[in-house]
Amino acid sequence: MVWPFEGGISLEECNTSEIFKILDAAGELSLQELVAYLQSFLIENKANWMEENFNFVYQTSFENNSFLELQKYCTDLISKEPAKIFKSPNYFSILENLLISLIQNDYLQMSEVQVWEQVIKWGLARNPELPSDFTNYSKNDSKL
Template sequence: MQYENYQAFLKKSDENGIFTFKLPNINQTVFQTIITYIYTGSVDLTYKQGDEIFYILFASYKFSLGALTKFTEKYLIKNHSKYLRKYSVEILHNILYTNYTSDKLQELCLDTICYEPKLLFHANNFARLPTPLLEIILKRDDLNLIEIEIWENLIKWGVAQVSRQLSNNPNEWTKEDFTELERNIYNLIPLIRFYEISSKDYFKK
């Protein structure tokens, strides 16, 4: 690989023409890998863990290093399937947050989550996940979960977005609580296939 865009890393610091590296929010390991790539045009990912490779991938994308980005993504997908499965939700979140343009990696994460929905709905940070991430999942036709459970999880997510902590008993909620809940899930409701939910299951939930 050739280092193709060093200007993305450099910032002219003074009138003497001295350039400095500007790499915000990048840890030391990633920094060393990037520096190696700058000076040698190659990197060795053989002994790096999945999370290290993931950070290198997004750092290289952030600084428009196309060749390094493609190489790192290909290596991550080929050699770290267990990592991608375990952290598919977090990776998808980063893809959406950074506008990372990789259909292959995004589709891999989506396929994994749809096949194993508990990765999403049982995630510790499920209540903090952004609306666009839920939307892209709920639009899928292959989410491996019955519709009533999808609806129930959406309600749980919406409740968690309410500004005050709600009790488990809806009878104790105020009119304002219900209004805020409706507002939280309003754009996602059309993605629920209510025709697949029996009236008995709907009212039971």
């Protein structure tokens, strides 16, 4: 896929992190045609990378209101395949506000028990000093 603008570059030759840097700059400069093109390219060609780096993609998508296609991609992925996010190697590094946003998704296809188990795992990974047997938690321990 070649950039459809004069003096374009081939995005296939760029690594995905570079494409996100270009997307961020295009968003800052309000280059909406370029933003739309880059989002489409990422979704069509870099889905595996985006799933492996979901935390980064999810956070980036909501940092700029013009990244609507990426926001939709992330929301759809959360809804349809939540296990991909919760089993991601980067899951435990997700920021608290993003985790809250994930678990508040009305279309999340997981039971409340499964969601709770993921929240506990996240909390324990981020706070290894807590006892792993959560049945013995005090009120103070419940603030993961």
